[in-house]
Amino acid sequence: MTTDAQDHPGSAGVTHRVHDEATIADVAATLAAWFAGCARDLPWRTPETTPWGVLVSEIMLQQTPATRVVTPWREWLDRWPTPRDLASAETSDVLRAWGSLGYPRRALRLQRCATAISQEHGNQVPNDEEALLALPGIGRYTAAAVRAFAFGRRSLVLDVNIRRVLARIDGGREHPARSETVAERRRAWDWVPEDDRDATTWSAAAMELGATVCTARNPRCGECPVAQYCTWLRNGRPEWEGPARVAQTWEGTDRQCRGRIMSALRAATSPVALADVVWADHDQRSRCAASLVEDGLAAHVGPLLALPKSV
Numbered sequence: 001m002t003t004d005a006q007d008h009p010g011s012a013g014v015t016h017r018v019h020d021e022a023t024i025a026d027v028a029a030t031l032a033a034w035f036a037g038c039a040r041d042l043p044w045r046t047p048e049t050t051p052w053g054v055l056v057s058e059i060m061l062q063q064t065p066a067t068r069v070v071t072p073w074r075e076w077l078d079r080w081p082t083p084r085d086l087a088s089a090e091t092s093d094v095l096r097a098w099g100s101l102g103y104p105r106r107a108l109r110l111q112r113c114a115t116a117i118s119q120e121h122g123n124q125v126p127n128d129e130e131a132l133l134a135l136p137g138i139g140r141y142t143a144a145a146v147r148a149f150a151f152g153r154r155s156l157v158l159d160v161n162i163r164r165v166l167a168r169i170d171g172g173r174e175h176p177a178r179s180e181t182v183a184e185r186r187r188a189w190d191w192v193p194e195d196d197r198d199a200t201t202w203s204a205a206a207m208e209l210g211a212t213v214c215t216a217r218n219p220r221c222g223e224c225p226v227a228q229y230c231t232w233l234r235n236g237r238p239e240w241e242g243p244a245r246v247a248q249t250w251e252g253t254d255r256q257c258r259g260r261i262m263s264a265l266r267a268a269t270s271p272v273a274l275a276d277v278v279w280a281d282h283d284q285r286s287r288c289a290a291s292l293v294e295d296g297l298a299a300h301v302g303p304l305l306a307l308p309k310s311v
C-alpha cells in the first residue's frame with residue numbers, strides 16, 4: 001500500500017492555474033465560502049463528534065447516502081460509544097444494528113477494526129496514517145478521511161464525489177477514469193491547501209459539492225458556486241467518451257438474494273430454515289447462503305442458519 005506521504009509530489013501548487021484567469025486558490029476560497037453557508041447539517045460534522053464517531057460515519061458512508069446513514073449512525077454511537085464497546089458486542093447484534101445500510105461486510109470489518117483499536121491503541125483511534133492503514137478494513141480513502149475530519153490534518157481525501165468534481169473543474173471531463181491513477185492523485189494533491197484547516201475545509205466542501213450539486217447524472221451547473229471556474233462547463237459540457245457507464249442491476253441478482261437471506265436472519269429470534277426464505281431459485285438461494293457463511297455473515301446451526309455470535 002502506498003501511503004499519501006509517498007505519492008505526494010511535494011508542496012501544494014496553490015498558484016496552479018485552472019485556466020487563464022483563475023488559480024486553484026480562487027476556487028478553494030469560493031468553495032469554502034459556499035460550504036460555510038450551505039453545508040448540510042450532518043451529525044458527524046459537529047465539533048463534539050469523537051474520532052471513533054468520524055470513523056464509523058466514514059465506513060457507513062462508503063456505499064450508502066448520508067440521508068440513510070444519519071439514524072443508524074446515531075443509534076450505533078449511543079449503543080457503542082467507543083471501539084471497546086463494539087469489540088465486546090455479539091456479532092449478531094452488530095449485524096442487526098447495521099440493518100438495511102447494505103453491504104453488511106462493512107459491519108464485520110468495523111467490529112474487527114474496533115477490536116484492533118481497543119487492543120492495540122488503548123481504545124483510541126490513531127491519527128497516524130500508517131497506523132490507520134494497518135487497521136482491519138481501513139483503506140487509503142478512509143485513513144485520509146479520518147485524518148482530515150477527525151484530526152484536522154492535511155490529507156488527500158479522494159472519494160467518488162471529489163474525483164468527479166476535479167474531473168469536471170480541472171480535467172474538463174464529465175467523469176473521472178474508472179480507477180484512480182498515480183497521475184490523478186498527484187494532480188489532486190495540488191488542490192489540497194497547505195494549511196491543515198483549509199485543507200480539511202477543501203475536502204469537506206468538494207465532497208459536499210459532488211454529493212449535492214455536481215452529481216453524477218444531473219449536475220446543477222446553474223446553482224454551482226464554482227461554475228465560473230469549471231472547465232467542463234466552459235467547454236460546453238462535452239459528452240462522455242469513455243467506457244459506457246452501466247447502472248447496476250438489482251432484481252434477481254445474488255446481491256438481492258443475499259439481502260433477502262440477511263433480512264430473514266436479522267428478523268429471526270432463533271435459527272431459520274433456508275426453505276423459509278422466499279426466493280424462487282433454489283440453487284441461487286443455496287449458493288448465496290453458502291457465500292454468506294463463507295463471508296462470516298451467517299453461521300450453520302445444524303441444518304439451520306443464524307447470524308454469527310462472533311467475528
Ligand code: SF4
Binds near residue numbers: 230
Ligand atoms: S459547473 Fe457543473 S459540472 Fe462544473 S463543478 Fe459546477 S456543477 Fe459540476
